[in-house]
Amino acid sequence: MNPLSGFGTLLYKELLRFWKVAFQTVAAPVLTTLLYLLIFSHVMQGRAPVYGEVPYAAFLVPGLVMMAVLQNAFANSSSSLIQSKVTGNIIFVLLPPLSHWEFFAAYVLASVVRGMAVGAGVLLVSLAFVGLSFEHPLWIIAFALAGSAILGTLGLIAGIWADKFDQVAAFQSFLIMPLTFLSGVFYSIHSLPAFWQDLSRFNPFFYMIDGFRYGFFGVSDIDPALSLAVALANLLVFTAVTLALLRRGYKLRF
């Protein structure tokens, strides 16, 4: 008996789950984000100060890519878990001898893959419309991985905590979306009044997007090393919380 295959199977199943409905889970978010790009770049060009010479559309793309990564990573684990809980088939992953580490890793990794897949899709399609630079590609990948892992973990927490679909939706609408939209996806925080600028620095998502953008333009508000450290610290905290919830069987094992 190969103990690793428990984790491997759950990971494979979670990947297959979103891949089977790729239209909904990958193609649709790519299209939606493309619409944001086309509309916002058209409307905002020349009106919002961003990074000096950088055209608004080019500035916008990394923000949109990251937004797609974060939202889809969150959606993957949260929707999978709440669906399983509501329909009852969660018991099939609770009955086997899977440890909470395996459970955690499978769901989060699948979310990372989904987040990266959608992000890559958005990026590729955007390249057809906007010229981009890739100054520090390794930072791009690092922040994309960190971001999708964090949101995959948050999605797991949301899925564990929620009893109904609309509680997951509330988590998404009242927590994830505001944090995402107010993190500098559509604007540089320099365009905000001082108070809001400072407040933005308390938003963990800001660091992810700022660092991610650094990978493209070589320019950022915060030192990318610091941003990555903040992101990893967040990941550590959320991971610890999730593992504690899983170990206790909170809302999964009564």
Add this chain to the structure above:
Amino acid sequence: MIPAIQIQQVHKRFGSVQALCGIDLEVAQGEFFGLLGPNGAGKTTVINILAGLARADSGSVRVLGHDVVTQYRESRRALGVVPQELVFDPFFSVRETLRFQSGYFGLGRNDAWIDEVMHHLDLTGKAGANMRSLSGGMKRRVLVAQALVHKPPVIVLDEPTAGVDVELRQGLWEFVRGLNRDGHTIVLTTHYLEEAEAMCARIAMLKQGRVVALDTTSNLINRRDSLYLKLRIGGAALPPALAERVRDSAEGTHTLRLRSHAELESVLAQVREAGAQIEELELLQPDLEDVFVQIMRDAKG
């Protein structure tokens, strides 16, 4: 030999409801054990705690000697559970479902066994079908297959024939009996007392979280130590002296309680003296249903 299942002083509370109040049960390896009780008695709670789907507040539960909390890997590997509800994952086909289940238990290449199980449960034709497209009976069979992919020595079935047609019920009974003959320990919960009587060698009866009876099936039945006489008479009413023996009457047929075969003669004599004719007569052996009802009534909590 290590018991298949050991449940010691298990208590479980859900909010304000005390679901289990000090349950003590032991099931030997290779047994065919029945867990009976009215709705809300705690049967599913016991199963959930066994399977790790719930955690007892106190007490200890072991499967083949492995504690279900501290040694969950070994205990879960030894246990197969067929749940009561027809749950399934609508994204996958039958074969995918069984492959995943195998994989979760650490069995990478299990197709040969999966094929065999599907064959025994008459699912081969539906191997590629999406779970959503199956009838209730087929979904039930897939649930049984899912519980068997890792060849667990202990198998628990929670009301497996609820709402199932006669043919499938007979098929499942035969199949489960076969598993027991092969050495698997079977724990069955059911509301069909004829099923429990036919299949289980030993039975525990739960009421409101307590074990109110625990004995072999034959002992439980013989405990009642009464026979029943089904009688339809014409020409006169049933003599009042016999009224206290009546368990129930339906469409003119009375079911009378007898303490032994010897009483048969006197009952028939009383009927004759009342001037009635016997139109129909049947002598019934005691059954588990009567025992169950009596025990439940006596165990008023």
